[in-house]
Amino acid sequence: MSNGLTIGQAATFAGVTVKTVRHYHKLGLVAEPERDSSGYRRYGSAELLRLVQVRTLAAAGVPLAETGPLLDADAEEFATALVAVEQELTSRITELTERRDMLHRLAEGDRALLPDRAVALLERMAGRGFTREEVAASREGLVLARALAPDGLDDYLDALELALDDAPFLALIKQGAEAVDWEPDDPRLEELVDAMADAYLADPQRLKIVTSFQARTETATRYRLISRFGNQSPAGARMADLIEARLRAAGVVIPRG
Known part of the structure; x- marks a missing residue:
């Protein structure tokens, strides 16, 4: 063998x-x-x-x-x-x-474009009474912001997390989402702008919803693309302009597009 x-x-x-x-x-x-x-x-x-x-x-x-x-x-x-x-x-x-x-x-859709934390916040928005269209607009805005000013995303998400647990401020945000469909000369716009500007100025964390991206954005153009996303209706654009004017008047640095 x-x-x-x-x-x-x-x-x-x-x-x-x-x-x-x-x-x-x-x-x-x-x-x-x-x-x-x-x-x-x-x-x-x-x-x-x-x-x-x-x-x-x-x-x-x-x-x-x-x-x-x-x-x-x-x-x-x-x-x-x-x-x-x-x-x-x-x-x-x-x-x-x-x-x-x-x-x-x-395979999970949003998770290919956004961090888990952002996806979780979008899911919370749906549970806080925002419409499907409003959540979709927020999703698209977050994707754009992550692409143009990724360093500001965490600060923005911090502010958004707090906002979703702040009932009075959340009510203003929801009203602002509804206001984009108003007529641009609707007298309620200025009242809403005053209330939102006062709310931002009363709390530095709330203010980050406006400033977190612009502070790290190299150009005013990028900031304006982010800040005006979802505010493209005449009423939405006017509301954003008025809020920024109020904040600038109070000494908040915001780029001019």
Whole structure:
């Protein structure tokens, strides 16, 4: 009875194909065993170990051209090289995990465009009585703001979180959302503007709803794109202009578009 494994058995043991084993032989990565008396090449423990080592390094991303010198290096060089391979694998794992998470976010719609915190706040808005259209407009505004002035997003979300728990101020915000459909000369607009401006000026955290993006925006144009998003109706635009005028008069720095 012959000792050792046939090439097919060796390939199965190492988890590769016979073609791959022959390719390793051709590259000189694994020595071909001598033929036995029956004419078959038999793989012993030394060849199997080398085969498994090559396959393992290849699966870890080590180029085959580097595998031979790596396996033939002394113990210290080999250990150092394995640390580098491990670091590369860790980096790849991190990258693949991020890609997987992004796929999950894509499947969940909003989460592909906005951080979880922003998505949670949009869900809270729906539970606070805002209409589907108002929540959708807020979503689009947050996406735009994140793209144009991402550094201001956290401050804005801080202010929005507080606003959703501030019943009197929340009532003003809801009224402002309704006011965009009023006529621009509706006398109620100025009353609402006064109430909202007073509310902003009474609390620095509320004021961040207006200032969090402009403070970090390089140009007035970017600020105006963000601040006027959702206020594109004549009444909405007039209301935004009047509020900003009131705040400027009180010493709040707001870019002029």
